Amino acid sequence: MTVLLGDPVLEELRQILGTDHVLTGKADRLNRARVPAPFPVHRWAERMPDLVVLPASTEEVAEVLRLANSLRIPVVPRDGGTGLTDGAVPLRGGIVVDVKRINQIKEIDLDNRTCTAGTGINALKLNEVLARHGLIYPDDPASYPCSLVGGRIGTSGWSLIGSRYGHTRDLVLSFDHVLPTGRVIHVGDGIGRKITKSSSGYQLKHLFMGHQGTLGIATEATLKLFPKPEAEFSPFWAFEDYDTAYRAVGALARAGVATFAGAVLFDEWKVDYLRRDDEAYIPQPSSVKALVCAALYGYEDEVRAGGRRLLRIARSLGARYLGDEISEGDWAARHDRYATPLHGRTRSGQVVPMSWHCEDASINYTNLPAVRLAWHEIADRLRRESDVFDDWGMFAYTNGATGADYLTEIDIGIWEQRLDDAAWAAWVRAKRDLAAVALAHGGSISACHGSCREGEVDLVPAELGGGYDVMLDIKRAIDPNNIMNPGKYLLDQAYAEKS
Amino acid sequence: MPDPEKRFAEEWRNAAYNCFSSGHKFCREVCPVMQVTRNESWSPTAFHANVVAMEKGELEVADVAADYVNCTGCGACELRCPNSLFTGDFYRFRTRTVDLVKAVRGLAVSQGVHQPGWQRWNLLTDERRHEPVLNGTPIEQERVRDWADGLDLPIGGETILFVDCEAAFYRTSVPRAVARILNLAGYKFGLMNEQWCCGGPAAEMGYEEQARRFAQHNLDDWRAAGVRRVLVLDPHDYITFTEDYPKYFGDAYDIEIVLVVELLAELIREGRLTPHVPVERTVTYHDPCRLSKRKGVWREPREILRAIPGVTFHDVDRVTQWSYCSGGGGGLPVEKPELTAKISEHRVGKAAELGVDTLVSACPWSERPLSEAGKARSIDVVDLHELLAESLGVAP
Amino acid sequence: MKYRYQEEMSPPPVQRVTDVAITRFEHVFEVEPGLMTEHVTQQTFPNWDTLRLVRSRADHLAWMHRHFADKVISGEELLDDLDE
Ligand SMILES: Cc1cc2nc3c(=O)[nH]c(=O)nc-3n(C[C@H](O)[C@H](O)[C@H](O)COP(=O)(O)OP(=O)(O)OC[C@H]3O[C@@H](n4cnc5c(N)ncnc54)[C@H](O)[C@@H]3O)c2cc1C
Ligand code: SF4
Numbered sequence: 005m006t007v008l009l010g011d012p013v014l015e016e017l018r019q020i021l022g023t024d025h026v027l028t029g030k031a032d033r034l035n036r037a038r039v040p041a042p043f044p045v046h047r048w049a050e051r052m053p054d055l056v057v058l059p060a061s062t063e064e065v066a067e068v069l070r071l072a073n074s075l076r077i078p079v080v081p082r083d084g085g086t087g088l089t090d091g092a093v094p095l096r097g098g099i100v101v102d103v104k105r106i107n108q109i110k111e112i113d114l115d116n117r118t119c120t121a122g123t124g125i126n127a128l129k130l131n132e133v134l135a136r137h138g139l140i141y142p143d144d145p146a147s148y149p150c151s152l153v154g155g156r157i158g159t160s161g162w163s164l165i166g167s168r169y170g171h172t173r174d175l176v177l178s179f180d181h182v183l184p185t186g187r188v189i190h191v192g193d194g195i196g197r198k199i200t201k202s203s204s205g206y207q208l209k210h211l212f213m214g215h216q217g218t219l220g221i222a223t224e225a226t227l228k229l230f231p232k233p234e235a236e237f238s239p240f241w242a243f244e245d246y247d248t249a250y251r252a253v254g255a256l257a258r259a260g261v262a263t264f265a266g267a268v269l270f271d272e273w274k275v276d277y278l279r280r281d282d283e284a285y286i287p288q289p290s291s292v293k294a295l296v297c298a299a300l301y302g303y304e305d306e307v308r309a310g311g312r313r314l315l316r317i318a319r320s321l322g323a324r325y326l327g328d329e330i331s332e333g334d335w336a337a338r339h340d341r342y343a344t345p346l347h348g349r350t351r352s353g354q355v356v357p358m359s360w361h362c363e364d365a366s367i368n369y370t371n372l373p374a375v376r377l378a379w380h381e382i383a384d385r386l387r388r389e390s391d392v393f394d395d396w397g398m399f400a401y402t403n404g405a406t407g408a409d410y411l412t413e414i415d416i417g418i419w420e421q422r423l424d425d426a427a428w429a430a431w432v433r434a435k436r437d438l439a440a441v442a443l444a445h446g447g448s449i450s451a452c453h454g455s456c457r458e459g460e461v462d463l464v465p466a467e468l469g470g471g472y473d474v475m476l477d478i479k480r481a482i483d484p485n486n487i488m489n490p491g492k493y494l495l496d497q498a499y500a501e502k503s
Numbered sequence: 504m505p506d507p508e509k510r511f512a513e514e515w516r517n518a519a520y521n522c523f524s525s526g527h528k529f530c531r532e533v534c535p536v537m538q539v540t541r542n543e544s545w546s547p548t549a550f551h552a553n554v555v556a557m558e559k560g561e562l563e564v565a566d567v568a569a570d571y572v573n574c575t576g577c578g579a580c581e582l583r584c585p586n587s588l589f590t591g592d593f594y595r596f597r598t599r600t601v602d603l604v605k606a607v608r609g610l611a612v613s614q615g616v617h618q619p620g621w622q623r624w625n626l627l628t629d630e631r632r633h634e635p636v637l638n639g640t641p642i643e644q645e646r647v648r649d650w651a652d653g654l655d656l657p658i659g660g661e662t663i664l665f666v667d668c669e670a671a672f673y674r675t676s677v678p679r680a681v682a683r684i685l686n687l688a689g690y691k692f693g694l695m696n697e698q699w700c701c702g703g704p705a706a707e708m709g710y711e712e713q714a715r716r717f718a719q720h721n722l723d724d725w726r727a728a729g730v731r732r733v734l735v736l737d738p739h740d741y742i743t744f745t746e747d748y749p750k751y752f753g754d755a756y757d758i759e760i761v762l763v764v765e766l767l768a769e770l771i772r773e774g775r776l777t778p779h780v781p782v783e784r785t786v787t788y789h790d791p792c793r794l795s796k797r798k799g800v801w802r803e804p805r806e807i808l809r810a811i812p813g814v815t816f817h818d819v820d821r822v823t824q825w826s827y828c829s830g831g832g833g834g835l836p837v838e839k840p841e842l843t844a845k846i847s848e849h850r851v852g853k854a855a856e857l858g859v860d861t862l863v864s865a866c867p868w869s870e871r872p873l874s875e876a877g878k879a880r881s882i883d884v885v886d887l888h889e890l891l892a893e894s895l896g897v898a899p
Numbered sequence: 900m901k902y903r904y905q906e907e908m909s910p911p912p913v914q915r916v917t918d919v920a921i922t923r924f925e926h927v928f929e930v931e932p933g934l935m936t937e938h939v940t941q942q943t944f945p946n947w948d949t950l951r952l953v954r955s956r957a958d959h960l961a962w963m964h965r966h967f968a969d970k971v972i973s974g975e976e977l978l979d980d981l982d983e
Contacts, residue, residue, distance in 0.1 A: 027544065031567045034556050035549040040526040049561055058542065085543065086527055104541035124541060126532050131966065132823070136856075140967070149583075150528040236968035237977075279917070281593050283928050286920045301968060311977050319981070328973050336960040340585040345524045346594045346939065353919070355594065355930065356938045357517070359524035420524045517939055582955060592952040594930050595941040745902045749945075760902040799951035822962035 013075060017057055017099075020067045025105075027056040036100045040343070041088045041457065042359040042418040044428045051093050053080065053100040060105045062180050062188055062223040069221070069487075070186030072099055078490050079184075081217040083124060083154035086147045088362060089454040091158060091216035095491035103154050106223055109133060117229045118177060118198045123154030123222050130227075140232040142169035142301075145452070148339050157222045160214025162364075162452030164338060167257075167405045168265035168301055169230060173213055179225040181212050184483035197226045211478070216454050217489040219482050233301040237311040238335030240297040241323035242288065246271055247373075249294035252321040253400070254369055256298050257407025259317055261310040263302035267402050269410075270295040271376060274397025277415075280347060284330045296323065299335060342396075348417040350391045358394055358417030363435065365442035366451040367412040372400050378441040379414045382434050392419045392427045403451060411451035414438070435459030443467055456492045464493060504563055511610050512558040515603060519558075521586055522551035522598060530580035530600070535828035536573045536835075539845040545573035547580035547600045554603070568611035572618055573842070574604045576707055576833030577792035579825045601797075604833070608709030620838040621708040629713055632699040634668040642672055647698050650675035654682050659728040660693035664763075665744075667737035668700050670867040676899055677867050680892035681736050681763055687897055688775045690766075695721075696728050703743030708834040718743075718751050725758060736763040736888065738793035738866045739832065745798075764794070764865055767891065768803035771810050778894035781813025784861045787854050788816070788887075789873065790824040791866035792832060804865050804887055811894040817857045827853060829869035836872060847872035848879070855880045863887050907945035927953055 017026045027033070030052075037051040059065045072079045078098025085092050094100060106122035109130065113119065114137060121130060128149050131140055144163045145151055151161070157179060161172040169175065177200060178192025191212045194202030212219060243249035253269040270278075272293045278285040285292075298314055300307045315325065325331075334341070348358025367375050376398055386393035394417035400410040418431065439449045439460040448467060449455040455464055465472040476498040479486075486499050504512075530547040531537050537546050550571065556562040581587050584598040591597030611617070627635040631642045640649045648656075650671055656664075664685075666678045685692055702717030725733065735741045744760045770776045788808055794800040801821040808816055819827075830836065830846025851873060854862045862877060864870050865887040874884040892899070910923045920928045927949065935941050964971050 032544045233968040237972040239974045336963040344590045354937045357521045592949045595944040756904045
């Protein structure tokens with residue numbers, strides 16, 4: 005269903021939100037039909053919403069949803085618009101509910117160490133305020149400067165320092181959530197706003213995180229705070245081959261150092277790619293084939309002790325420490341370094357602007373080498389087919405403190421300007437293949453972004469099995485009219501079954 | 504789509520794709536307009552994406568001209584963009600959102616799409632040769648040097664002081680302070696023979712032909728008088744003279760441009776100026792966008808502040824301040840004064856958190872909106888040059 | 900920083916570093932310009948702008964450290980501890 009200009013719906017929305025906060029201009033709509041993930045530009049307008057609303061409160065969101073539900077108008081929540089699985093992109097028109105205006109800090113509770121804020125807030129901005137109290141909200145994705153708390157909830161995001169502090173699901177304690185019918189509920193562990201552990205009832209918090217806006221809209225969240233770390237240590241090491249680096253990262257992650265916040269393994273494709281334009285790696289000798297870094301946070305004495313232990317382990321496994329300058333600089337550049345378009349090269353080496361596409365899966369440590377080879381083969385196939393694609397190499401990041409599994413990422417450059425229908429079809433096929441490899445190795449299709457884009461989404465029912473049927477039942481129960489972000493996660497099936 | 508729009512889309516397409524294919528919005532939370540409106544249609548990302556949409560025939564300039572009003576030209580977005588900050592120097596290709604915004608505004612004007620406030624402002628500027636900043640000295644060519652009454656400054660010479668419209672007609676205490684300080688240091692300079700507005704504001708609002716005409720007049724005037732060096736106290740002029748004029752005149756542009764704050768810091772360093780009168784104020788410093796973000800000038804103003812006895816200085820580092828702005832730039836106060844007011848309130852709010860009584864700036868255009876916002880919080884807004892003059896004991 | 904057009908438009912001479920990278924300013928790498936001739940061409944880049952970006956990057960990185968922790972531990976120092 006689409007909303008037409010002049011529709012009474014428009015007038016009602018203006019009553020609810022004020023004229024300035026209901027946008028109908030074509031540019032307003034086009035700019036909310038996109039996320040950073042590549043998509044054929046000539047098909048851009050297919051994903052336009054009919055209108056955009058900018059609510060300022062939970063109550064306004066609730067009224068919009070009540071109206072949309074009664075009229076069966078699709079609603080797509082949008083926050084930072086940085087999501088990489090097209091979550092915030094409307095597939096059926098309707099209303100985009102852009103929650104960025106709901107960004108006030110309501111409370112900082114110094115005694116219970118929590119903070120309550122609107123979900124339109126950005127963590128970096130929040131931390132500028134918390135720093136005055138010596139506190140930090142440590143949800144640190146590479147999109148730290150641009151993603152917002154609502155999108156972190158909507159995707160159940162992954163944090164670079166999650167091995168020490170947990171990921172979004174651990175850091176968000178509870179939130180106000182507007183159901184598709186417009187009813188407002190509070191979800192957390194139990195009902196408490198600031199409770200970190202409860203056994204009361206079903207554990208609904210997980211359900212209302214990572215649903216990509218298909219189950220409603222979170223408007224105000226209570227977050228867990230930590231003392232701002234006294235010290236940071238982020239060693240980078242070079243290796244002469246992947247296997248040694250792989251063994252080293254495993255040993256570092258399994259060491260059980262309490263201040264350990266994460267480790268990352270870079271493979272030889274990644275190192276080659278860094279040699280294109282990264283000041284740290286341009287001058288490295290050609291013998292450098294793989295890299296590992298680790299990050300530690302905490303009190304200075306703890307970090308020093310843990311750091312020494314990790315340095316000793318790395319040394320015993322043949323690592324070469326890259327020095328303080330590279331170690332410090334590269335870690336501080338972790339948000340900024342990898343998503344710039346001019347990294348792209350044609351096969352002849354010419355610079356072209358490419359969109360960064362990060363394909364992520366959760367893979368157990370023991371399966372990393374096999375997945376890596378299979379994934380590069382797929383990327384290589386794309387590259388051989390066309391200059392539109394470029395293999396930017398792989399990272400594997402620890403998911404947790406014990407080193408069981410890794411966010412495994414292959415970065416593919418895609419020359420969006422040249423992305424025609426044939427290249428797009430090749431890409432969708434490749435995405436499906438990448439996801440299949442992850443599943444074949446006992447992994448999950450996505451560690452952080454979600455898995456509702458074309459290609460990968462086809463395999464979600466296979467990944468979840470009977471759980472996917474439960475998903476369908478839940479979707480139908482909570483969103484009887486399928487207004488919330490329809491078309492995502494193949495959830496339309498829930499309604500086909502019913503009729 | 505009309506031909507000029509097609510040509511425009513072709514010219515800007517590659518630069519626009521450089522953002523479009525990132526689309527990550529690292530620029531958003533530093534944008535002063537975004538911070539107070541939270542409206543993604545007015546984000547740097549949208550400004551670039553619209554060009555791609557124009558290229559694809561989805562938009563015309565008339566659809567978006569009003570969106571491009573919402574930019575102060577502060578440069579935060581393009582500096583914070585990883586495509587500038589991390590790879591701009593490597594590729595000699597950086598994000599140029601400020602130039603793009605100016606270009607779209609220019610395209611709109613060339614297609615007959617005007618913003619009423621800007622149209623009036625530039626019409627008056629064209630008539631009177633200076634911006635209608637009002638409130639102070641009446642805006643007339645004969646009055647452009649009134650601020651210097653009684654200072655006995657010569658006309659012409661190898662080095663002249665250029666005074667922007669806001670300072671020449673409204674905040675006249677700033678150029679007076681500068682002139683007296685330079686006299687005290689024995690630094691020789693004169694005033695321009697027939698100074699017109701630098702043309703920068705017209706260029707920012709899209710009136711390019713007018714901007715060029717004004718620039719040509721000023722350059723001709725300098726040449727005729729044998730001027731070799733122009734001292735500039737206003738960061739906006741500094742941008743115009745070091746970015747717009749070189750673009751207009753190319754290799755023929757042989758005038759040296761000197762920023763007054765840098766010159767004063769040097770004179771203090773050399774011992775030619777010694778601030779000695781204590782100024783009992785608790786201050787923080789506002790990094791003017793066009794100095795700090797767009798030119799990387801942040802050290803010298805702090806050097807000057809630290810040289811003034813009596814001042815208690817609560818500094819906020821320049822990187823944190825990339826997301827601060829007065830809201831006074833890019834023609835925003837002309838077209839959307841309420842938005843400028845919100846941005847300056849936001850900025851003054853940050854100063855208030857530090858418990859200061861004074862916010863020191865070094866940009867006349869920032870000082871009017873900041874002063875307005877300061878009143879509500881009992882924070883004085885003072886120009887750095889004036890503060891230095893006070894500490895040097897020179898009369899206003 | 901006195902601005903003179905001619906000076907700003909004259910970067911230091913090129914030195915080759917690898918097949919794909921050169922330097923002009925000390926410790927500042929740039930792409931081999933031949934790689935930017937077909938699809939994306941380089942912009943006019945006065946010296947002040949290159950240096951502004953290089954310095955701002957360093958400022959930003961230092962800021963990011965401070966933002967997450969009060970102090971950064973040196974690995975070189977810890978390695979010395981191990982050797983003792
Ligand atoms: C450069 C870059 C690096 C990245 N690095 C990481 C990383 O390290 N870790 C990581 O996890 N992700 C990363 N991402 C992906 C992205 O930043 C995350 O998915 C992030 O959580 C999205 O947040 P957002 O505010 O941009 O949300 P959006 O993109 O606006 O929305 C994401 C999803 O959540 C839904 N949603 C939005 N708001 C709400 C709400 N209030 N209530 C319910 N649902 C909502 C949307 O409908 C959508 O489905 C990266 C992205 C980029 C561009
Ligand atoms: S301007 Fe830069 S930071 Fe902003 S979206 Fe575009 S590429 Fe990203």
